[in-house]
Amino acid sequence: MPKLKSKSGAKKRFSLTGSGKVRANPANLRHGLRKRPTKMKLQARGTMILSPADTKVVKRHFLPYAK
Template sequence: MPKMKTKSAAKKRFKITGSGKVKAAAAGKRHGMIKRSNKFIRDARGTMVLADADAKIVKQFLPNGL
């Protein structure tokens, strides 16, 4: 059986924490920020923890847990 390969796009965008949760940068902050609220801009600055359904998909892309 061949080795499981890590998706290069996923290893650049996601990080798995020690407890197994998946962290990612907030979406929607490339352009058009002038019409966003200050709260949105502030909250989008950091990282967020993905929902369980999304995390399950991302973990399939990262078999070695990068």
């Protein structure tokens, strides 16, 4: 069987923790920040751990060798 390719966009956007969880950057911090609540902007700083459902999709379809 040929090797599966990882999606190059996913390689740039996701990273794995030591326990196998997927870490990503939160959305909604690019533009239109005046209209967003301060709480929302503060909580979107740094990185977040994806939900189990999203983790399943990322690992299965976008990063096949990320175990």
